[in-house]
Amino acid sequence: MNNGHVVQLENVSKNYRRGSETVHAVSDATLAVARGEYVSVVGHSGSGKTTLMNIMGCLDRPTEGRVTINGHEIQNEGEAGLTRLRQTSIGFVFQQFFLIPTLNVLENVSLPSLFAKRKLNGRARELLEMVGLENRLHHLPGQLSGGEMQRVAIARSLINSPPIILADEPTGNLDSRNADMIMSLFQQLNKDGATIVVVTHNPGIVKGCDRMVHIEDGRIQ
Amino acid sequence: MSFLKVALSNLRRNPVRSMLTGLSLAVSAATLSVVLSLDSGYSSAVTEDLVNKTGVHLYITKEGCPIEAASVIAQGGLSPLYVEEDIVSRFEAMPELAAVMPFKLFAVTTDDGTRTDIFMGVTEAVSEVKPDWQYASGGWFTSPESVILGAEMARIENLNIGERMYVEHFDAEFVVSGILQRNYGQDDGTFFLPLATAQSLVGREGKLSAVALKLKDISHMDTVQNQIRASMPADYFVIGSKELSDGILQFFSSTRAIMFVMVGVAFLISVFGIINTMLMAVLERRREIAYLKCVGAGKYDLLRLISLETTAIAVAGSAVGALLGMVLSPLSGNLLRKFLVAYIPSGAIARPDFGIALTAFAVCTLVGIACSLYPAFRAAKIVPMEVLRNE
Numbered sequence: 001m002n003n004g005h006v007v008q009l010e011n012v013s014k015n016y017r018r019g020s021e022t023v024h025a026v027s028d029a030t031l032a033v034a035r036g037e038y039v040s041v042v043g044h045s046g047s048g049k050t051t052l053m054n055i056m057g058c059l060d061r062p063t064e065g066r067v068t069i070n071g072h073e074i075q076n077e078g079e080a081g082l083t084r085l086r087q088t089s090i091g092f093v094f095q096q097f098f099l100i101p102t103l104n105v106l107e108n109v110s111l112p113s114l115f116a117k118r119k120l121n122g123r124a125r126e127l128l129e130m131v132g133l134e135n136r137l138h139h140l141p142g143q144l145s146g147g148e149m150q151r152v153a154i155a156r157s158l159i160n161s162p163p164i165i166l167a168d169e170p171t172g173n174l175d176s177r178n179a180d181m182i183m184s185l186f187q188q189l190n191k192d193g194a195t196i197v198v199v200t201h202n203p204g205i206v207k208g209c210d211r212m213v214h215i216e217d218g219r220i221q
Numbered sequence: 222m223s224f225l226k227v228a229l230s231n232l233r234r235n236p237v238r239s240m241l242t243g244l245s246l247a248v249s250a251a252t253l254s255v256v257l258s259l260d261s262g263y264s265s266a267v268t269e270d271l272v273n274k275t276g277v278h279l280y281i282t283k284e285g286c287p288i289e290a291a292s293v294i295a296q297g298g299l300s301p302l303y304v305e306e307d308i309v310s311r312f313e314a315m316p317e318l319a320a321v322m323p324f325k326l327f328a329v330t331t332d333d334g335t336r337t338d339i340f341m342g343v344t345e346a347v348s349e350v351k352p353d354w355q356y357a358s359g360g361w362f363t364s365p366e367s368v369i370l371g372a373e374m375a376r377i378e379n380l381n382i383g384e385r386m387y388v389e390h391f392d393a394e395f396v397v398s399g400i401l402q403r404n405y406g407q408d409d410g411t412f413f414l415p416l417a418t419a420q421s422l423v424g425r426e427g428k429l430s431a432v433a434l435k436l437k438d439i440s441h442m443d444t445v446q447n448q449i450r451a452s453m454p455a456d457y458f459v460i461g462s463k464e465l466s467d468g469i470l471q472f473f474s475s476t477r478a479i480m481f482v483m484v485g486v487a488f489l490i491s492v493f494g495i496i497n498t499m500l501m502a503v504l505e506r507r508r509e510i511a512y513l514k515c516v517g518a519g520k521y522d523l524l525r526l527i528s529l530e531t532t533a534i535a536v537a538g539s540a541v542g543a544l545l546g547m548v549l550s551p552l553s554g555n556l557l558r559k560f561l562v563a564y565i566p567s568g569a570i571a572r573p574d575f576g577i578a579l580t581a582f583a584v585c586t587l588v589g590i591a592c593s594l595y596p597a598f599r600a601a602k603i604v605p606m607e608v609l610r611n612e
């Protein structure tokens with residue numbers, strides 16, 4: 001590359017073995033996401049959205065095809081290379097938040113910078129201000145509402161300033177009011193230049209996107 | 222934000238479990254430090270008794286292994302072996318010797334078996350040999366029926382100078398001529414008699430248990446020992462007091478082996494406990510660990526994180542245990558005194574010190590850290606995809 005694409009999938013397939021049968025979770029998918037683009041991925045449950053996300057997020061390797069993330073071809077990267085890519089290039093937001101229950105909000109947001117061996121004084125606080133949680137810094141996750149937890153997770157995904165944000169059904173566990181807040185947060189982030197790929201059923205999110213990718217039975221339509 | 226902080230916060234998640242894990246290591250550390258204090262304490266106590274307090278550098282005894290000689294000299298009892306008294310004159314001419322003390326030692330156990338008294342027949346040389354031969358009152362024997370009492374015996378018998386002491390076993394009566402000052406050694410519990418009196422009491426006129434020699438200059442020990450050995454009939458033994466205490470310490474070796482086996486068992490239990498607990502702690506938060514990998518934690522980060530958790534427990538547990546061991550050592554020393562058959566020294570048997578505490582602490586901490594390796598390795602192997610398991 002670099003033709004301005006931060007994520008590039010070329011003829012990517014992912015098969016899982018389930019007992020004796022092979023599940024074609026993703027088949028022959030080709031997709032490019034440009035820098036600064038806001039893309040939503042929609043499809044029925046079991047259609048392969050999460051699998052696609054995991055491959056883009058260097059959590060899993062494809063069975064076939066080429067994947068290029070922020071200029072790195074992942075088939076050429078070893079385990080350490082993929083770890084490095086996850087540290088520097090990708091911010092994750094999951095449906096289940098995955099906050100560490102024993103660390104407070106500020107510490108949870110700082111955690112990825114610990115692994116990236118970066119000293120980012122004050123950045124965690126800034127991000128929490130940005131998501132409107134400046135008065136929750138020292139709360140434990142258990143003391144927060146679902147919407148607040150997801151906002152912490154979003155702040156955390158941004159701590160290492162990754163070029164790509166991947167969100168897998170970020171509003172799946174939230175009521176509509178909180179979902180709206182997350183939705184507008186993503187829109188704001190995108191306006192500020194972030195590249196975002198979000199898997200969602202939320203029509204509100206889909207409306208705010210630059211582009212919608214539809215996936216069915218592992219195939220991009 | 223630091224690895225240590227994350228590790229410590231994880232331990233707070235289940236404080237009871239963390240504490241129990243630390244406690245199991247504490248037990249090991251305590252056991253180790255108790256055993257080490259007993260081990261070094263016993264050797265020092267025996268050496269003190271037999272080398273420092275007796276003031277004797279060499280013993281001349283009759284054939285029989287040095288260990289047997291050691292127990293006879295140290296404990297009393299009436300050995301079937303004896304040294305002819307006329308051998309003493311050979312040493313009196315030797316310029317290297319400061320003192321020559323022939324003695325007859327025997328122990329008498331009362332008929333009901335509740336008490337064993339040690340009698341030692343001595344010549345005036347005893348006051349030259351023993352470094353702390355000091356009278357609290359009275360003085361040297363005034364007649365063949367005189368007796369000099371060790372400080373403890375005087376206290377138990379409640380006797381004063383000039384008073385009579387009846388010994389049932391021999392149906393004999395003695396007059397107290399002197400009472401020794403306490404020296405916290407075997408002498409405190411000994412009855413000293415004139416040599417000839419002691420010999421005739423047991424029907425061994427002209428026979429000795431051994432001859433004790435004190436050198437003018439201890440650095441000539443080996444030369445003198447060899448010289449005497451060469452001039453002696455083949456069935457005589459020339460034993461250094463150090464060899465004697467080593468002989469006694471050999472008796473102790475089986476007790477010692479048992480103690481170290483105990484330490485081993487304690488360690489084994491805590492090792493399995495720690496590995497099991499830490500493994501559980503890792504496996505029950507697989508998803509969280511997988512998540513850490515998603516946000517960029519590498520293999521080594523997780524190794525480090527999990528080892529740090531265990532290390533924190535190990536450091537705390539070992540420190541508590543080592544200190545506990547220091548406190549418990551004197552108690553266990555007294556316990557050992559009750560069961561020790563080989564030789565009961567007069568000084569403290571358990572001698573805890575800072576070095577021992579430090580050793581116990583270091584060993585247990587290292588063991589704890591070693592135990593963390595497998596669970597940490599398992600955590601490092603968790604793949605980020607596990608974050609999606611059982612969704």
Ligand SMILES: Nc1ncnc2c1ncn2[C@@H]1O[C@H](COP(=O)(O)OP(=O)(O)O)[C@@H](O)[C@H]1O
Pocket residue numbers: 016017018023024025043044045046047048049050051052
């Ligand atoms: N680890 C796995 N092992 C076996 N099958 C899997 C695994 N992960 C996903 N699948 C299967 O792949 C298909 C796509 O799953 P997924 O990507 O999770 O879909 P979505 O996120 O759109 O609901 C489903 O049929 C699912 O059962």
Ligand SMILES: [Mg+2]
Pocket residue numbers: 049050051
């Ligand atoms: Mg999914």
